[in-house]
Each structure stands twice: as C-alpha cells, then as structure tokens.
Amino acid sequence: MTDMNRQWCVADAPGGSGLGLTHEQFEYREAAIPEPRDGEVLIRNVYFSCDPMNHAWVKGMEERFRAIPIGQPMCGGVAGRVVASRHPDFKPGDAVTGFLEFADYVTTGAFDRTGTPLQRIPTDFSLASGLATLGMTGLCAYFGLADIGKPTLGDTVVVSGAAGAIGTIAGQLAKLSGARVIGIAGGGSKCAMLTGELGFDAAIDYKAEDVAARMAELAPRGIDVFFDNVGGGILDAALANMAHGGRIVICGGIAGYNAQAPGLHNHMALAMRGCTMAGFFFFDHVGRFAEGVARLADWMRGGHIKEVLDIADGFDKVPEAALGQFMGANRGKQLVKIVEDPGT
Numbered sequence: 001m002t003d004m005n006r007q008w009c010v011a012d013a014p015g016g017s018g019l020g021l022t023h024e025q026f027e028y029r030e031a032a033i034p035e036p037r038d039g040e041v042l043i044r045n046v047y048f049s050c051d052p053m054n055h056a057w058v059k060g061m062e063e064r065f066r067a068i069p070i071g072q073p074m075c076g077g078v079a080g081r082v083v084a085s086r087h088p089d090f091k092p093g094d095a096v097t098g099f100l101e102f103a104d105y106v107t108t109g110a111f112d113r114t115g116t117p118l119q120r121i122p123t124d125f126s127l128a129s130g131l132a133t134l135g136m137t138g139l140c141a142y143f144g145l146a147d148i149g150k151p152t153l154g155d156t157v158v159v160s161g162a163a164g165a166i167g168t169i170a171g172q173l174a175k176l177s178g179a180r181v182i183g184i185a186g187g188g189s190k191c192a193m194l195t196g197e198l199g200f201d202a203a204i205d206y207k208a209e210d211v212a213a214r215m216a217e218l219a220p221r222g223i224d225v226f227f228d229n230v231g232g233g234i235l236d237a238a239l240a241n242m243a244h245g246g247r248i249v250i251c252g253g254i255a256g257y258n259a260q261a262p263g264l265h266n267h268m269a270l271a272m273r274g275c276t277m278a279g280f281f282f283f284d285h286v287g288r289f290a291e292g293v294a295r296l297a298d299w300m301r302g303g304h305i306k307e308v309l310d311i312a313d314g315f316d317k318v319p320e321a322a323l324g325q326f327m328g329a330n331r332g333k334q335l336v337k338i339v340e341d342p343g344t
C-alpha cells in the first residue's frame with residue numbers, strides 16, 4: 001500500500017454540450033489515504049466503470065443526482081477489495097462494488113454515494129465481472145427484459161447500442177428466452193462481433209445502412225421487443241416497425257445526451273398497434289439486485305452469457321475511456337483497471 005491516494009476530480013473548466021464532458025473537466029489530484037472511522041471500511045479500488053452515467057454525475061441529473069462540486073472526486077461504479085474494516089459485516093479481502101469515488105482508496109459505510117448498499121461480489125467471480133455483468137450493466141439488461149420487454153419463444157427482439165455494455169448482455173438474454181435477436185451497432189466489425197461471437201441472428205450497421213428499411217427487411221412481421229439504449233432516429237425507426245402488442249424498453253438515450261437527438265414522428269404506432277413503451281431506472285430496483293445477480297451469475301456459470309470487457313489499463317486512462325463511449329470507442333463493457341487485484 002502506498003501512502004498516496006490518486007483521484008480524478010471535477011475541474012473548474014467548461015463542459016461540453018448536453019451531458020457531455022470534456023478532457024479539461026478531469027483534474028488529477030493526490031491526497032492522503034483516508035482512515036476508516038467506526039462503521040466504515042477502507043476499499044482499495046481495482047476497477048472503475050466508465051458508462052454514460054459518469055457524465056451525469058459531473059453535470060447532475062434532474063431529480064436524481066446533484067452535480068459533484070468542482071474540486072471534489074468524480075464518482076462512478078467501482079470494484080475493489082476491503083483492505084481495512086471497522087464495520088462488523090466486512091473484513092479485509094472482501095470483494096465489493098458500489099458507486100464511489102474514482103480514487104485509489106475510498107472509505108464508506110455500508111451504503112455507497114447513491115445510498116445503495118455496498119454490494120458483495122460472489123467469490124467465484126472476478127472483480128471485473130462483479131462490476132460489469134453482475135453489476136449495473138447486467139442488471140439493466142435483466143430488469144429491462146424481465147419487467148418490460150418480456151420476450152418469449154419466437155419473438156423478434158431488436159437491441160440498439162447492441163455492441164455496448166448493456167446491449168451485448170440484453171441481446172444474449174433475449175436469445176436465452178428463445179427470441180430471434182437483431183442488434184444495431186456502429187460499424188461492420190461491431191456487427192460481425194454480434195453475429196459471430198455473441199450469437200445474434202442479424203445486425204444492422206446504423207452508420208452505413210438505412211435502419212428503418214433494414215428493420216422492415218429483417219423483421220417483416222414486426223418487432224415484438226425493442227430494447228433501446230440510443231433514442232432519437234433509431235427509436236423512431238423502431239416505432240415505425242413495431243408489431244401489434246410490441247413492447248419498447250427505454251433503457252437509455254445516448255444519441256440525445258451530447259446533442260439534440262431528432263424528435264419522434266412515429267409515436268402513433270403505439271396507439272395504432274397497441275404497443276407499450278416504458279422505461280426503468282436502475283436505482284429504483286435496489287430491492288431486486290440479489291434476484292438479478294443470482295440469475296445472471298447462474299447464466300454466467302452455465303456458459304450462457306459471454307462477457308465482453310473492454311479494459312483500459314492505468315489510472316491515467318480514465319478521461320479517455322469515459323469520453324470514448326460517446327464516440328463508440330468501446331466494445332462491450334468499458335472498464336479501467338488501475339491496479340492488480342490484491343486478492344483475499
């Protein structure tokens with residue numbers, strides 16, 4: 001253990017448009033390693049999770065998060081090991097995950113910065129899997145499909161942002177339910193990964209193809225479930241192609257975070273075809289994390305889900321990895337590894 005605590009803090013610099021961050025908003029600082037107080041643990045972070053929510057933490061998210069003040073450490077999903085404990089339920093070596101500071105070391109009680117209980121990572125999984133597929137990524141795919149999409153045998157499911165973190169898992173879970181799955185992603189090589197490595201039935205390259213026309217071709221009887229991570233024009237194309245009784249899952253809308261996404265023109269399909277469109281917010285499902293983690297862990301153990309991890313190596317890689325998602329730089333779950341797992 002060194003005596004220095006590296007941190008990524010919010011700099012006093014102009015941000016990008018919308019939720020967009022800029023490189024200038026990341027400020028590297030060093031501080032002393034904090035001491036756990038009574039009821040707290042000291043965690044050695046090993047992985048940071050980069051996801052579009054990093055931007056929301058810095059800028060604030062209406063009704064959900066206050067913006068992190070300038071000069072304070074950025075927060076996000078982290079996974080690490082307890083290295084000192086003054087909490088009766090945790091001991092050194094425990095693998096944990098939560099939403100905490102992007103720093104080498106953090107102290108916390110049994111709840112993270114969102115008020116969510118600190119989660120234990122099942123002992124037969126790596127810290128990376130605990131943060132990714134057994135964390136917010138896998139759980140969003142699970143809740144969105146189990147509660148809203150409800151795919152069944154023979155359904156046609158379309159997933160946008162399909163080569164990203166949540167999309168890769170959502171597509172594979174939909175396949176497990178017996179559906180035919182079409183992924184939408186940017187670029188030929190991401191589409192090839194979906195159909196080649198992950199078992200999707202077809203893929204649409206939204207950067208090179210007419211998405212609405214390809215949906216009509218690939219789903220001539222309509223889309224039963226649309227799992228949306230993107231919004232804007234892709235959501236509008238899906239609306240135009242929904243089947244009677246189809247379900248649209250609003251997981252995210254990344255097309256509109258940095259820029260004004262095109263508006264919807266085809267929403268009357270909801271009425272004409274008796275479709276439903278509903279969203280969910282991960283933190284509203286805390287009470288069901290254990291259920292979701294148990295299901296996902298079983299699928300992983302059985303080899304039914306392939307985890308796609310995109311791991312940047314080194315503390316200095318955080319700004320690049322966090323910003324890269326908006327350019328489609330990641331495949332699967334974007335993590336940053338800051339140190340080797342010290343183990344139990």
Ligand SMILES: NC(=O)c1ccc[n+]([C@@H]2O[C@H](COP(=O)([O-])OP(=O)(O)OC[C@H]3O[C@@H](n4cnc5c(N)ncnc54)[C@H](OP(=O)(O)O)[C@@H]3O)[C@@H](O)[C@H]2O)c1
Pocket residue numbers: 050051052053136140161162163164165166167184185186187190229230250251252253254255256280281282283325326327328329330331332333334
């Ligand atoms: N509802 C919730 O509680 C909840 C929780 C976590 C995340 N989310 C949302 O879920 C979505 C997916 O999150 P994630 O962590 O899995 O991220 P991700 O998909 O791993 O990364 C974002 C991906 O989005 C694609 N993208 C970026 N800009 C785009 C654009 N303008 N049009 C189309 N695609 C674009 C890029 O892939 P391409 O190369 O294919 O463009 C990029 O790799 C995000 O919208 C996120 O905000 C929701």
